Amino acid sequence: MSFIAPIMFALLALTLPVFVAFLSRKKVEQKSVPSLVIFKHIKAAEPRSRSFATPRNLLALLLYLLAIIALAIAVAQPSFEGEEPRDVIIVLDASYSMGVKTAPQGDETAFDVAKRRIKDDLLANLGPRDRATLIVGDVARRVHVEPTRDLERHIDALVPLKVSGLHRHVMQSLELAQALCDGQKNGTIVLVTDGMVPDGVAGFPEMSCPLTIMDVLEPGATTPANIALTRLAVRQIDALGNTEVYVEAYNPMAVDREVVVELELDEIVVEVLAIQVPAGRSAGQLTRVDGSMGSRLIARAVHQDGQADAISVDDQIYAVLNPVAWVNVLLVSDRKFSFMERAFSLHPRVRMDVVSVAEAASQMQDRDFVIFEEGASQALLTATPARAKVFVLGAQPGAGVTFGAEVERPVVTWWDFDDELFRYVDLDEVEVLTASPIQPVQGDEVLMRAGQDQTLLVRRQLGGRDALVMAFHPDQSDLVLRVAFANLVANLVEWCAASIEPPPAHVVAPGDTLLDAPGAKTLTLISTPDSTLTIPANAPVGQTGIWRIVGGESEGQIVVVNQEGYSESQLQPSPKTYATYPGWDEDEFSSGDRGAKLIRVLLLAALALMVVEALVMWWKSRAAARRVASGLLSTRVQDNEEVRR
Amino acid sequence: MKVDRDMLRKVSALKLATPRVADGPLQGDRRSPRRGRGVEFADYRAYTPGDDLRLVDWNIYGRLEMLLVRLFHEDLNMSVQIMLDASASMGFGSPRKADHGAQLTACLALVSLLNQDSVSVRCLGGDGPRIIAKGQNTGAFGQVIRLLEQVEPAEQHEPWRLINAMRQRKPSDRAFLISDMLQEPEEIEKTLRALKGGSHAPVLLHVLSEEELSPNLEDAQRLLDSETGEELLIAGGARAKKEYEEALDEWLELLKGRCRRMGIHYMPVFTDQVVSDVLARMMRQAGITQGASGVS
Numbered sequence: 001m002s003f004i005a006p007i008m009f010a011l012l013a014l015t016l017p018v019f020v021a022f023l024s025r026k027k028v029e030q031k032s033v034p035s036l037v038i039f040k041h042i043k044a045a046e047p048r049s050r051s052f053a054t055p056r057n058l059l060a061l062l063l064y065l066l067a068i069i070a071l072a073i074a075v076a077q078p079s080f081e082g083e084e085p086r087d088v089i090i091v092l093d094a095s096y097s098m099g100v101k102t103a104p105q106g107d108e109t110a111f112d113v114a115k116r117r118i119k120d121d122l123l124a125n126l127g128p129r130d131r132a133t134l135i136v137g138d139v140a141r142r143v144h145v146e147p148t149r150d151l152e153r154h155i156d157a158l159v160p161l162k163v164s165g166l167h168r169h170v171m172q173s174l175e176l177a178q179a180l181c182d183g184q185k186n187g188t189i190v191l192v193t194d195g196m197v198p199d200g201v202a203g204f205p206e207m208s209c210p211l212t213i214m215d216v217l218e219p220g221a222t223t224p225a226n227i228a229l230t231r232l233a234v235r236q237i238d239a240l241g242n243t244e245v246y247v248e249a250y251n252p253m254a255v256d257r258e259v260v261v262e263l264e265l266d267e268i269v270v271e272v273l274a275i276q277v278p279a280g281r282s283a284g285q286l287t288r289v290d291g292s293m294g295s296r297l298i299a300r301a302v303h304q305d306g307q308a309d310a311i312s313v314d315d316q317i318y319a320v321l322n323p324v325a326w327v328n329v330l331l332v333s334d335r336k337f338s339f340m341e342r343a344f345s346l347h348p349r350v351r352m353d354v355v356s357v358a359e360a361a362s363q364m365q366d367r368d369f370v371i372f373e374e375g376a377s378q379a380l381l382t383a384t385p386a387r388a389k390v391f392v393l394g395a396q397p398g399a400g401v402t403f404g405a406e407v408e409r410p411v412v413t414w415w416d417f418d419d420e421l422f423r424y425v426d427l428d429e430v431e432v433l434t435a436s437p438i439q440p441v442q443g444d445e446v447l448m449r450a451g452q453d454q455t456l457l458v459r460r461q462l463g464g465r466d467a468l469v470m471a472f473h474p475d476q477s478d479l480v481l482r483v484a485f486a487n488l489v490a491n492l493v494e495w496c497a498a499s500i501e502p503p504p505a506h507v508v509a510p511g512d513t514l515l516d517a518p519g520a521k522t523l524t525l526i527s528t529p530d531s532t533l534t535i536p537a538n539a540p541v542g543q544t545g546i547w548r549i550v551g552g553e554s555e556g557q558i559v560v561v562n563q564e565g566y567s568e569s570q571l572q573p574s575p576k577t578y579a580t581y582p583g584w585d586e587d588e589f590s591s592g593d594r595g596a597k598l599i600r601v602l603l604l605a606a607l608a609l610m611v612v613e614a615l616v617m618w619w620k621s622r623a624a625a626r627r628v629a630s631g632l633l634s635t636r637v638q639d640n641e642e643v644r645r
Numbered sequence: 646m647k648v649d650r651d652m653l654r655k656v657s658a659l660k661l662a663t664p665r666v667a668d669g670p671l672q673g674d675r676r677s678p679r680r681g682r683g684v685e686f687a688d689y690r691a692y693t694p695g696d697d698l699r700l701v702d703w704n705i706y707g708r709l710e711m712l713l714v715r716l717f718h719e720d721l722n723m724s725v726q727i728m729l730d731a732s733a734s735m736g737f738g739s740p741r742k743a744d745h746g747a748q749l750t751a752c753l754a755l756v757s758l759l760n761q762d763s764v765s766v767r768c769l770g771g772d773g774p775r776i777i778a779k780g781q782n783t784g785a786f787g788q789v790i791r792l793l794e795q796v797e798p799a800e801q802h803e804p805w806r807l808i809n810a811m812r813q814r815k816p817s818d819r820a821f822l823i824s825d826m827l828q829e830p831e832e833i834e835k836t837l838r839a840l841k842g843g844s845h846a847p848v849l850l851h852v853l854s855e856e857e858l859s860p861n862l863e864d865a866q867r868l869l870d871s872e873t874g875e876e877l878l879i880a881g882g883a884r885a886k887k888e889y890e891e892a893l894d895e896w897l898e899l900l901k902g903r904c905r906r907m908g909i910h911y912m913p914v915f916t917d918q919v920v921s922d923v924l925a926r927m928m929r930q931a932g933i934t935q936g937a938s939g940v941s
């Protein structure tokens with residue numbers, strides 16, 4: 001037998017003051033008096049009392065000492081070999097695979113079974129001095145219940161738990177359990193799992209504490225049917241938002257399956273695909289969608305009648321399309337009618353405002369493109385946003401450009417065919433009524449000429465902005481009537497949209513934390529319009545879907561959370577290597593803990609000894625009174641007999 | 646209990662005063678209410694045929710021509726009961742209250758017997774013969790002494806029961822209860838009532854020793870009641886002493902008050918007082934005893 005807290009034997013030091021009190025007990029003189037009739041009425045008379053800690057005689061002293069010895073042994077916590085109190089660390093696998101129903105028609109999932117077995121088999125077999133810790137292997141990977149003997153806390157904590165993790169979270173929880181176990185004298189870890197660890201034992205962390213695996217699935221349990229969507233890739237193919245979408249599905253079953261997938265863009269189903277997936281393999285399909293209709297793309301597997309699917313978390317996968325880059329155009333014009341205004345407003349990616357010259361200065365904010373039909377000036381150029389592009393139409397010397405004398409009917413003889421601005425733009429035989437040729441300066445890119453020396457279009461910096469300066473107004477030509485004009489407008493929009501960079505989408509795996517969004521306060525789930533979930537930005541993101549960042553420099557940016565590959569979808573148990581880690585055995589786990597019983601016996605003995613000591617003292621005092629009373633009784637009997645005579 | 650025979654000689658000249666007209670059964674040295682033959686003239690009454698002619702007062706006939714017969718006080722004895730408390734508490738004191746009480750008892754008995762009073766002596770409780778010593782002459786005195794010397798104070802008893810047991814058909818003329826009266830108030834009440842019920846003129850000779858009057862309470866001590874066996878722990882000190890004195894005064898006042906209410910003559914007797922002084926001086930002052938000549 002050993003002792004868990006041998007330092008408590010220091011309690012034996014209490015015997016010393018008891019001894020001293022016994023040896024130096026005050027011998028109060030006992031005196032016989034004629035009668036206590038008068039003494040009883042004085043306040044200085046105290047009822048017969050005694051100091052509790054002072055034994056009056058040897059018997060009392062012996063009882064006291066035995067009680068102290070029993071108490072000291074009890075508090076030192078005796079423990080028999082092999083029955084030392086344990087610290088049991090329970091790691092509960094809360095990965096998605098645990099959400100599988102264990103029986104085809106039943107309601108109990110593997111996770112329900114795990115919770116039940118923890119309560120009925122594990123906690124019920126703990127010894128009275130054992131402590132239990134609960135770690136849940138979900139996205140949080142934390143200690144759910146600290147080491148305690150209060151088993152009711154564990155039972156209460158189990159009730160609300162749900163599956164929400166990946167297998168790697170379970171492994172991380174095992175690492176946490178290992179760290180906790182290192183600090184314990186007699187620690188042991190029990191992993192409660194369905195055994196579906198992708199890499200088997202090889203995937204386990206280094207374990208130096210004893211680890212036992214409690215398998216919640218019945219031996220020989222059948223693999224439930226499951227289909228997983230494993231990939232959703234998008235590629236925007238033009239500026240108008242046309243997007244290629246690739247969807248891949250995984251079939252872990254033993255039979256081929258046709259997987260029907262809906263593509264939903266901002267809650268509108270834009271495509272339905274039927275993917276033939278061979279048994280045990282992946283297959284995908286490519287399609288196109290109009291990305292201008294939305295940005296939140298969800299691929300969702302549709303289960304036809306009769307098709308079973310064990311896990312739902314792998315039935316949808318998310319992606320975000322780059323939002324269509326809107327070009328915010330300001331047309332500064334006092335004209336009543338403008339072909340430029342008509343042409344730009346018809347473009348699907350243009351948001352346009354037309355203002356007078358007088359109002360222009362106050363309307364410059366957030367513009368991507370400012371077109372001066374008239375009124376260009378240094379002041380207005382300065383008011384133009386630095387990133388905006390500028391287009392000056394016709395002779396507007398206020399823009400800081402030197403124009404030559406007006407010429408009539410210049411003939412466009414050359415334009416820069418390779419420039420993006422003139423993609424699909426044919427200016428051959430365009431008739432220009434009048435133009436004021438531009439005097440080019442150093443740094444100008446000449447884009448259009450009439451003859452050899454009449455510059456009709458240049459690209460230059462005006463007031464630090466990228467600008468185009470045209471020597472004539474398109475309205476003063478037949479350009480506006482040509483197809484080239486529409487293409488030119490489209491090219492101008494592209495020229496402006498290039499400076500608008502779409503915000504990047506962050507990609508995070510379930511359970512990970514968003515790291516590259518400084519200052520972000522919260523994340524809001526926006527997968528569906530009725531999503532209301534908001535979590536702190538620095539919390540692990542448990543739920544798959546599309547999230548928006550709120551706060552900080554990354555305000556408005558998107559976070560996409562998808563499960564990684566098909567690790568959670570593959571429901572065939574990995575090869576179990578219980579040779580390395582033993583399976584859970586109820587008989588071996590049950591604790592006898594005779595030491596706890598001995599402690600109870602010793603405590604009761606100490607209490608009993610004190611009670612016996614008090615009873616002995618009481619009996620002694622009563623015996624003395626009885627001796628006196630018996631003498632009185634015989635006297636009374638004699639007196640009464642005499643009275644009768 | 647011890648009886649000092651020398652002391653007896655000192656009191657032999659005393660006499661118990663008649664508390665009221667005596668009515669004892671035997672002829673003694675007391676006035677009786679009955680009128681008849683005797684030596685002391687009491688009164689006249691008219692002659693009725695059959696009266697003894699020798700009782701006719703012829704001098705009055707000669708003067709008044711009325712036939713009147715002389716009446717005389719018929720001298721009868723006084724019945725005296727003496728009860729000595731022999732409970733354990735009487736065994737305390739130096740000299741012991743029991744011895745002092747026995748001395749008083751013997752003296753009172755002798756005085757009464759010398760005056761031909763009818764005396765009965767009993768020890769209440771105690772360890773010894775439970776008899777009543779009776780007599781009307783000095784011949785009974787030896788019985789009294791033997792009784793007193795054979796009884797030792799012991800144990801506890803209820804005196805009122807024993808007093809009631811001694812009660813005769815007629816109350817005695819004088820009854821003496823010699824006791825320390827160390828009883829609970831209810832018991833005191835019963836004892837005094839029993840004493841009063843058995844006598845026309847009861848006297849309580851309250852014997853107290855230094856133990857009761859001024860006990861040593863300097864140290865804490867565990868006190869054991871000699872009669873009940875009860876224990877009491879006393880803190881000791883000046884406060885205890887003061888409180889005891891106040892309680893004693895209160896108790897004495899209670900006793901005196903009860904005696905007064907019941908018409909019992911109360912007389913404290915301390916063990917340091919000489920018995921002859923008690924009888925000769927204190928009891929004489931109280932009118933209980935008188936000189937043998939009849940002068941108080």
